[in-house]
Amino acid sequence: MSIQLDKNLQKDCYRLAESDDCLWLLLNNRYFLWMVIVPNTTQTELYRLTGQEQQKLTQQSNLISEFISQNFACDKLNVASIGNIVAQMHLHIIARTTVDPCWPGVVWGTEHKAPYPIDEVLNIQSKLQQFCLDKKISGYHFTTPEIKPAL
Template sequence: MFELDERLAKDTIKLASWPLCEVLLMNDRHYPWFILVPRVPQISELYHLDAEQQKQFQEESNRLSMHIMKQFAGYKLNVAALGNVVRQLHIHHIVRFESDVAWPGPVWGKVPSEPYTEEELASIQSGAKAWLSLPLFSAR
């Protein structure tokens, strides 16, 4: 049975459930930082997904990437699956700007995270509402 890692649950806000993945927002106002977590128990690597799941993941990742870059008018998109601290497979999608506090380096450990205000969170959720609810192809 799938369970979201407790650290991810503590550090993120759930935005949606897509056919394969939970769509999460990292609660750090420094960056528009989204995470896809496939609801497949006990996996830690992308290659652990079967062929249909990989196809579905690619569609969901592409959908997320396209919409967050448009919503936030990003300069660059960083997509990464590290898993050194949280072993559960989760893929970061971070919109970057030349003006962000960590540019051009990685976002991890540069500055302490700051949670979104209620107003900032409401604005992000409002802006994402339309594309989060668009139908997605389901390989299953």
């Protein structure tokens, strides 16, 4: 099943993995390891999700948070549901370090942008796939991400 993705998320993110329940995306800005979870729902607000949907999204958030913490330098994880431009339900998980260009401020709307080379995207995706194998997490389909134009 393919989740219809908002055009802004489609433009700004690499699609790393997909299941029937959600998409795992990587924002195309190598200054921050910034992943986005898009659950398969038409709801736009967290409180409108059923208890089961909220539980699944929390589980997804915990998985991606653990993946980031185990595989990348990170002093703090920022997790947020911010959707003023993109109404589609999505959850941001951002690895922050004390040396990133926005520390200790917020990353929303930053001018610090640099696209990923495709080999780095593939490396992150490979680590994610290995993490799933190690954790015996199944049901995700990993496809080769499409190359994005420069920011």
